[in-house]
Amino acid sequence: MNDAFKVNVLGQTFYLKGEHDQAYIERVEKYLNDKIEEVRSAGGTVDSYNLMILVALNLVDDCLKKEDEAAEVKRVLDEKSDQLINLIDSHM
Numbered sequence: 360m361n362d363a364f365k366v367n368v369l370g371q372t373f374y375l376k377g378e379h380d381q382a383y384i385e386r387v388e389k390y391l392n393d394k395i396e397e398v399r400s401a402g403g404t405v406d407s408y409n410l411m412i413l414v415a416l417n418l419v420d421d422c423l424k425k426e427d428e429a430a431e432v433k434r435v436l437d438e439k440s441d442q443l444i445n446l447i448d449s450h451m
Contacts, residue, residue, distance in 0.1 A: 368392060369407055394418060
């Protein structure tokens, strides 16, 4: 089922369709509006277009940092798994 959800960003209303529930859409809307406010307050007054470019850059930065963190967690888990396998093998 693809429900339509109303989202307000920079005073504009958008309707999104998707498989998500209302709570998730509200989380997305809040995160985006919080990021917009963070960039707006840090950078002074800019027009909406430049503001959204700065927000997009910040969001990409957040995403890439999360990817790096996930890769590091995977690396550590792989290393620990190998150590445990070696330990088990050495006691057989």
